[in-house]
Amino acid sequence: MTMRLRIVSVLVGVFVLWLAWDSFYGVNEMQQALLVRQGLPIGVVSEPGLRFKFPFLDTAIFFEKRVLTLDPATEQIILGDQKRIEVDTYTAYRISDPLQYYQSLRTVEEGRLQLAQIVNSVVRRELGQVKLSALLSDERNKITDEIRTEVADKTGGLGVAVLDVRLHRADLPEDTSQSIYDRMKSERQREAKELRAQGYEWAQEIQAKADHERYC
Amino acid sequence: MSEGTRHVETNAEGEAQPLSSRVALLWSQFEAKGRGVVRPRRHLAVLAVLVAIGWLATGIYRVQPNEQGVILRLGKWVDTTGPGLHLHLPFPLETALFPRVTQINQLSLTRAAPEVSGGRDQMLTGDENLVEADCVISWKIKDAGQYLFKVYDPEKLLGLAAESAVRDVIARNPIQSGLSEGRQQIADQITDVLQKRLDSYQAGILIAQVQLLRVDPPLAVIDAFNDVQRARADQERARNEAEAYRNDILPRARGEADRIVEEAEGAKTQAINVAQGEVSSFLALYDTYKKAPAMTAWRLYLDSVDEILKKSPRIIIDAGAKGGSGGVTSILQLLENKPSNLKQGPQK
Numbered sequence: 001m002t003m004r005l006r007i008v009s010v011l012v013g014v015f016v017l018w019l020a021w022d023s024f025y026g027v028n029e030m031q032q033a034l035l036v037r038q039g040l041p042i043g044v045v046s047e048p049g050l051r052f053k054f055p056f057l058d059t060a061i062f063f064e065k066r067v068l069t070l071d072p073a074t075e076q077i078i079l080g081d082q083k084r085i086e087v088d089t090y091t092a093y094r095i096s097d098p099l100q101y102y103q104s105l106r107t108v109e110e111g112r113l114q115l116a117q118i119v120n121s122v123v124r125r126e127l128g129q130v131k132l133s134a135l136l137s138d139e140r141n142k143i144t145d146e147i148r149t150e151v152a153d154k155t156g157g158l159g160v161a162v163l164d165v166r167l168h169r170a171d172l173p174e175d176t177s178q179s180i181y182d183r184m185k186s187e188r189q190r191e192a193k194e195l196r197a198q199g200y201e202w203a204q205e206i207q208a209k210a211d212h213e214r215y216c
Numbered sequence: 217m218s219e220g221t222r223h224v225e226t227n228a229e230g231e232a233q234p235l236s237s238r239v240a241l242l243w244s245q246f247e248a249k250g251r252g253v254v255r256p257r258r259h260l261a262v263l264a265v266l267v268a269i270g271w272l273a274t275g276i277y278r279v280q281p282n283e284q285g286v287i288l289r290l291g292k293w294v295d296t297t298g299p300g301l302h303l304h305l306p307f308p309l310e311t312a313l314f315p316r317v318t319q320i321n322q323l324s325l326t327r328a329a330p331e332v333s334g335g336r337d338q339m340l341t342g343d344e345n346l347v348e349a350d351c352v353i354s355w356k357i358k359d360a361g362q363y364l365f366k367v368y369d370p371e372k373l374l375g376l377a378a379e380s381a382v383r384d385v386i387a388r389n390p391i392q393s394g395l396s397e398g399r400q401q402i403a404d405q406i407t408d409v410l411q412k413r414l415d416s417y418q419a420g421i422l423i424a425q426v427q428l429l430r431v432d433p434p435l436a437v438i439d440a441f442n443d444v445q446r447a448r449a450d451q452e453r454a455r456n457e458a459e460a461y462r463n464d465i466l467p468r469a470r471g472e473a474d475r476i477v478e479e480a481e482g483a484k485t486q487a488i489n490v491a492q493g494e495v496s497s498f499l500a501l502y503d504t505y506k507k508a509p510a511m512t513a514w515r516l517y518l519d520s521v522d523e524i525l526k527k528s529p530r531i532i533i534d535a536g537a538k539g540g541s542g543g544v545t546s547i548l549q550l551l552e553n554k555p556s557n558l559k560q561g562p563q564k
Contacts, residue, residue: 028291029365048292066368067417071376090376092417136342136387163417168380170387171340181436184345188440192447199451203458210462214469 022055032065034098041099063098064108067163072116076173077124081131084176088169091119091151093162100159115155119165122150135170274307283314284360293361315360320424323371325351325379338434339383345391349431353378353410354424362420370419377417381410394431395441403428 027033032046036059045051046065053060070091077087093115095101105111126147127135135143148165155162172180278301279285285297289310304310338346355374357363367373385405386394394402406426414421433441505512 026291029288029293030368031291048288048290050290064368066366067373067419068368069373069376071372090380092373132344136340136344138388140384140387164413166377166380166413167383168376169339169383171338172346177338177346177434178436180344180346181434184433184437185440187345188437188444192440192443195444195447195451196454199447199454202451203454206455206458206462210458210466214465 019055023052024050025053025060026050027060027062030064030066031062032095032098034061034063034102035059036061041102044098046098061098061102063095063101065095067092067094069093070112070115070119072120074169075120075123077127079127079132079135080129081133083132084173085127085132085135086169086171086173087123087127087167089119089123090166090168091115091162092164093155093160095159096161097159100157102159104158111158111160114158115160118154119151122147122154123165123167126150140167271306275304275310277302277304277312279314280316282316282318284317286313286315286360286364287311288313293365296360313364315357315363317357317360320354320356323353323355323374323378325349325353325375325382339386341386341391341394342388343390346434347386347391347394347431348434349382349386349394350429351378351382351406352427352429354427355421356424357420358422359420362418364420366418366420370421373417373419374414374421377413378406378410381406381413385409391433394428395433399428399431 025033027045027048029048031048032044033051034041035043035045035053037054037057042058045060051060070093072089074086074088076084078084095111101111105114126143130139130143134140144166148162151165152162277285279297279299281299283299285295285302286293287295287297287304287310289305290308294310295304304312338348341347353374363370385402388405389398389402392398403426406428407423410426411423414423432438501512501516
């Protein structure tokens with residue numbers, strides 16, 4: 001009897017503890033949480049602190065509140081002037097609306113994948129319209145700004161806020177490097193020849209003037 | 217358990233006593249009772265006190281001089297403390313993070329394998345050339361809260377943003393400015409661009425310095441670039457040589473010119489003197505002529521004939537002179553005296 005009572009009380013104690021444990025959840029400074037009651041989203045918590053929820057009924061799903069980066073693999077892209085370049089982008093974004101994010105993307109992995117696809121297609125389209133010379137000038141900022149606004153537009157419904165999309169590499173592929181090398185070489189050769197010839201010209205001019213002065 | 221705690225309370229009646237003496241008191245009582253029913257309860261009480269002390273001690277933390285203490289209460293950022301020993305509410309109510317705010321960190325943007333050809337980081341410049349650039353970025357935490365809570369993996373983001381900023385700036389400048397005089401300017405631009413970007417992400421990072429260590433053209437074309445430098449030197453050399461030539465001949469020519477002028481002046485004075493001498497001698501002759509015209513005319517005639525005959529190769533012998541053979545001797549003597557005239561003689 002007492003033995004049984006003891007077992008029951010221990011069980012009840014454990015249950016109560018568990019209940020108490022499950023009624024609270026902590027959100028830290030780096031997180032935000034989506035509260036879901038049996039599949040129905042009922043609230044978003046973005047302020048850190050200890051929160052109450054109904055045990056068993058409610059589930060808290062945590063999302064990152066900090067700025068995340070997306071750094072997909074290098075892509076080859078054909079520019080508006082038919083030049084191929086290798087492009088590396090990075091995207092800085094934040095989960096701005098956990099509910100939308102959860103509804104449209106479910107998991108972080110899925111979210112990254114979707115975002116990477118959007119970024120990729122936007123970058124391809126935008127860079128497909130510009131020339132390499134534009135990319136290598138002050139217009140570069142304008143181009144990246146356009147990419148960013150467009151990515152932000154397209155990701156509006158996904159619950160993410162895109163802070164920035166940048167090209168952190170935009171280089172010619174390895175096999176075209178050789179032709180660039182050749183061109184650089186020929187440019188330098190031209191410059192060297194010109195310098196030497198100009199030196200000769202100056203020398204002749206100075207000598208001729210000197211000779212002229214000498215005999216006149 | 218509840219009985220044990222009650223025991224603690226009853227035993228710790230002198231609340232003003234320090235904790236250690238209370239523990240000592242407990243211990244002595246425990247020792248004095250020896251074996252008894254109370255013993256496990258006493259044991260539990262001591263344990264509970266020790267655990268409580270241990271729990272409270274989790275709230276003690278020390279902030280090193282190069283750190284800041286960031287205190288989180290149940291995950292919420294509530295306080296930032298400076299260096300020294302501090303106390304926060306015991307774990308898990310409060311926890312502390314210690315970002316190193318004064319430490320200057322270095323981020324080096326260099327490709328891992330420079331020995332592999334083409335493995336170095338090549339970037340396009342504004343005039344569609346390629347350069348290889350090594351760059352070291354010094355940074356520190358500007359805002360501990362932002363650094364910890366606003367960006368996921370701030371160092372990775374810094375790396376990406378830095379690489380992007382370096383390339384953006386290099387891509388806006390021609391290759392020559394990166395290789396020579398514009399290097400510092402480029403580093404400054406990178407600092408600006410990078411700082412602005414990091415601020416827009418609220419990364420809490422301050423860029424202290426950007427150093428461009430090495431900016432070189434790719435290995436494959438470096439010879440051509442060096443040749444340009446040599447050509448520049450050659451150009452200078454050609455000019456210097458020409459100027460040396462000029463500096464050599466011009467003073468000499470000026471000296472020579474001066475000499476010629478001086479000589480001409482001398483000749484001029486001489487010519488004038490000669491002419492004046494002739495004039496005065498002619499005038500003297502004229503005076504004589506006026507006094508004795510016939511005699512002077514005769515003398516002039518003789519002088520002229522004498523002059524003419526001196527130049528003539530012909531030898532005139534006075535046949536009426538005495539000592540005919542003697543005349544021949546004087547001819548021979550004359551011939552000997554004027555050997556140059558002898559050769560012309562027979563021709564005429």
